[in-house]
Amino acid sequence: MPELPDLEVHSANLQKKLKDEVVERITVLRPKRVHASEEKLNSAFKGEKVKSVEREGKEMWLRIGDHTLGIHLMLNGELILCEGDEAARYVTAEISFKSGKRLAITDRQAWITVRLDPEPETVPDALAKEFTAEYLQDQLQRHKSKAVKTVLMDQDVVRGLGNAYTDEVLWTSRIHPASPAGKLSPEKVQELYKTIGEVLHESIKAIRKAHPGLTSGEPREHMSVHNPDREKSPTGAKIETTEIGGRKSYFTEEQVKY
C-alpha cells in the first residue's frame, strides 16, 4: 500500500536493521507471485550479506551479495521484519537471516510481484535528477488530451507518484486533477514540477518525524486532501471527490480547471 515517501522511509529504516545480515535461506509460499524458483533464489542469496535496501520507483530492491531481489508491493503489500517467533500473516515469501531475524514479504491481496535481478529502469524516478521540468513539459505535451493526474500517475512517464500523492501535488499547485495535460502554461508546468519535489520531500520529513523507525504502513495524517479523515483542506475549502482513470481523486474548488 505504500507510496514513494513511505517507501523512502521504510527502505532507510530496513537498511539500518538489515545491513550486513547474512541470509540463511529464502522460502517461497506463493510461487505464483514470485518470478523465480525457490532454488534459484537460494543459490543467489544463501550465505550472502545484505548490502542495501533501496526504493526504486514504487518498488523495494534488496541488494544482497551480487544479486537483487525486487519487490513491488502493489496496493496492500508489506515487508514485515519479525524477530523471535512472531509470525506474519499473508506471507508470499520469507527471508531468514543467520541472526534469527526474518523478513516476511506479505500481501493480503496476493497481488505483489517478487523478481530476481530486475532490469534497471529507463523511466526517471520522481526524485532523480533525470526528472527535469523540461522532461515533464515534454511528457505533458505528448499526452496533452489526458487528464494531468493520469499523466503524473503513469509509471512510463515518471516513477513513484501514485493516486494519493498526485492528489496532494495537484492540490498544492492548485491544479484541478481533470485538467488536460496540454493546457498548462509553461510557467504552470514549472511550478508543478517544483511542487512535486517539495511535496515529496516534505512528506518524507513529516513521516520521519512522526514515525522515526517505520518499516511498514502508510501514515496519512500529514496529507492535505487525499485523506478521508479530513473534511476541509488546510486552507479551509471543502474536500470533494471524483473519479479519474478509475481511481478516486480528492480535490477542492481552490484548484483551477484549465
Next chain:
DNA sequence: TAGAATGTTACAGG
C-alpha cells in the same frame, strides 16, 4: 454485506 483499497495490465474500441 457490498464496496473500497495509495496499482498494474490486457484488451476493446476509436
Next chain:
DNA sequence: CCCTGTAACATTCT
C-alpha cells in the same frame, strides 16, 4: 498501428 479508457486481477477489511 497508435492512443485512450475500462475492466479484471484476488483478497481482506469496514
